[in-house]
Amino acid sequence: MSVSVRDLDVDLEGRPVLRGVSLEVPAGAWTAIIGPNGAGKSTLLRAVLGLARPRGGTVNVAGADPWSLKPRRRARLVAYAPQNPNLPPGMTVFDYTLLGRSPYIPHLGRESARDRAVAGQVLERLDLTGLAARPLDRLSGGERQRVVLARALAQQAPVLLLDEPTTALDIGHQQQVMDLVERLRLDDGLTVLTTIHDLTLAGQYADALVLLSDGRVAASGPPGEVLTGETVGAHFGARVHVARGPDGRPVLSLERSSGEDR
Numbered sequence: 001m002s003v004s005v006r007d008l009d010v011d012l013e014g015r016p017v018l019r020g021v022s023l024e025v026p027a028g029a030w031t032a033i034i035g036p037n038g039a040g041k042s043t044l045l046r047a048v049l050g051l052a053r054p055r056g057g058t059v060n061v062a063g064a065d066p067w068s069l070k071p072r073r074r075a076r077l078v079a080y081a082p083q084n085p086n087l088p089p090g091m092t093v094f095d096y097t098l099l100g101r102s103p104y105i106p107h108l109g110r111e112s113a114r115d116r117a118v119a120g121q122v123l124e125r126l127d128l129t130g131l132a133a134r135p136l137d138r139l140s141g142g143e144r145q146r147v148v149l150a151r152a153l154a155q156q157a158p159v160l161l162l163d164e165p166t167t168a169l170d171i172g173h174q175q176q177v178m179d180l181v182e183r184l185r186l187d188d189g190l191t192v193l194t195t196i197h198d199l200t201l202a203g204q205y206a207d208a209l210v211l212l213s214d215g216r217v218a219a220s221g222p223p224g225e226v227l228t229g230e231t232v233g234a235h236f237g238a239r240v241h242v243a244r245g246p247d248g249r250p251v252l253s254l255e256r257s258s259g260e261d262r
């Protein structure tokens with residue numbers, strides 16, 4: 001199930017936020033959208049999901065325009081873990097994860113044993129079983145972030161959109177979440193589109209990067225081509241050293257100002 005965006009323009013409150021954005025994520029591939037704060041990354045994900053209405057251009061997800069799909073049909077095709085979701089206070093981790101099964105539960109019906117089993121399995125894979133009965137308002141930031149991912153994974157949709165899935169996570173849980181998404185991609189052929197601020201992490205897992213800057217695509221391609229010191233300097237205003245990891249993928253470190261510069 002591929003994702004295709006062509007010449008996308010999106011305005012928010014009358015202001016241009018995305019201009020002429022194109023990207024292609026082939027079925028079973030992983031693309032990361034990177035870019036400075038306010039570049040339009042979340043807006044691009046929301047447009048792919050059918051939540052931000054394009055002013056021009058086209059979005060195609062698994063052969064369909066997401067705007068044309070009924071919500072249940074769309075939710076079976078695309079799962080989304082937002083950056084700042086509204087979490088109903090008092091709802092338990094298990095019940096929230098079960099919400100991911102809503103597109104499969106008949107109107108006025110109840111969840112099936114399979115729906116409960118899927119929710120349980122997802123919680124298990126994310127190390128959250130021990131928190132299943134805990135209300136959402138009594139979780140740490142990192143636990144909350146993994147629960148939001150759990151709900152999206154319980155949806156078992158072939159296209160997965162993740163908005164900054166690792167920002168609140170410690171390094172061990174970052175690896176756990178990214179490895180889990182990678183395993184699902186390889187085992188189940190998931191197509192993954194994620195925004196991510198950690199450029200090394202983005203380059204480590206994604207096949208391709210799309211650098212958004214001021215609402216436009218400034219660079220795209222394999223991580224080694226996009227993540228150069230020059231490009232990062234030009235678009236993030238950061239001085240970085242780019243080395244190569246054992247697998248040849250780029251590893252970025254910040255260059256600290258010398259004493260005289262400070």
Ligand SMILES: Nc1ncnc2c1ncn2[C@@H]1O[C@H](COP(=O)(O)OP(=O)(O)OP(=O)(O)O)[C@@H](O)[C@H]1O
Nearest residue numbers: 012013017035036037038039040041042043044195
């Ligand atoms: N609902 C909205 N109404 C009006 N403007 C918005 C709205 N949401 C976002 N914007 C603006 O659109 C631009 C892009 O925002 P977006 O959240 O897509 O950026 P981003 O690249 O995801 O940023 P960040 O890295 O800070 O999360 C920003 O200038 C932001 O202020």
